[in-house]
């Protein structure tokens with residue numbers, strides 16, 4: 001390890017993954033350990049916040065220990081500790097924040113609180129050496145749907161956001177309605193491979209005077225109404241067709257709004273991020289739309305799309321370079337806004 005190398009120990013616990021990673025100079029992942037609670041929450045059809053907090057507290061030390069040993073480093077080699085401090089589930093966030101504070105206090109290491117969405121966006125830096133701001137980023141996760149102009153490292157302008165459900169949330173709710181279970185996104189994607197995306201036309205909402213905003217509660221209700229209608233008429237329900245048609249409605253609107261923003265802002269680079277960015281239909285559709293317009297398209301690999309700590313390490317590195325340091329009063333901020341300190 002060269003003297004000037006910056007090694008970030010990153011911690012992420014905002015939802016249902018307990019994760020720790022060691023990231024060198026922002027873009028080289030030395031380890032990325034994720035302990036998923038998905039199997040546990042599947043029993044309840046979604047994330048149960050108190051269970052999430054309890055699991056985080058149980059797992060966090062082991063996850064950090066594994067991240068250090070897989071990276072082949074000790075706490076002595078670490079330059080700074082980065083941690084997600086919002087947005088997310090408060091009890092879940094508190095576990096990671098308290099852990100990061102304890103380590104930075106004991107080792108006298110700089111403490112850097114990271115915005116979860118900044119982490120998702122920064123996942124793109126890891127495998128794309130040439131990607132640098134400015135670029136446009138569509139962030140689509142279980143809790144967020146944001147169209148963001150990344151002006152510089154750590155500097156963001158939010159062009160559009162969802163007015164109601166996040167894209168991933170819509171996938172999860174529709175999956176539950178058609179009996180696929182949690183988490184909905186991957187299950188809808190799999191089911192849709194045997195379905196016809198043209199079978200049912202679901203609505204694609206536009207918000208008047210806000211061309212970059214999204215709304216997914218309408219399409220979710222339309223799916224529920226369609227299912228009820230079929231039941232009342234004793235018509236067969238084909239979950240694969242519903243999955244494929246719903247996925248098309250969501251993906252089409254994500255691509256349309258993003259391309260509109262790319263055109264209006266003149267951005268030549270576009271990235272996608274967040275759990276839904278691992279969706280194959282979204283990725284191929286966005287790539288094709290970018291190619292048609294000569295826009296360079298970037299996306300993280302699936303493991304870096306869903307919640308992980310490597311993305312927090314990448315974001316923390318650029319915050320570290322910018323001089324961001326949090327004090328002993330760092331707290332979890334469940335509704336933290338992007339760009340706030």
Ligand code: KG4
Nearest residue numbers: 141142143168184185186275276279306307
């Ligand atoms: O980014 P993430 O792991 O957590 C949040 O920050 O919310 O995103 C999780 C969301 C879930 O709603 C999940 O259903 C969705 O991402 N997701 C997908 C896919 N994989 C995960 N949605 C569509 N297609 C997928 N392949």
Ligand code: ZN
Nearest residue numbers: 116141306307
């Ligand atoms: Zn996330």
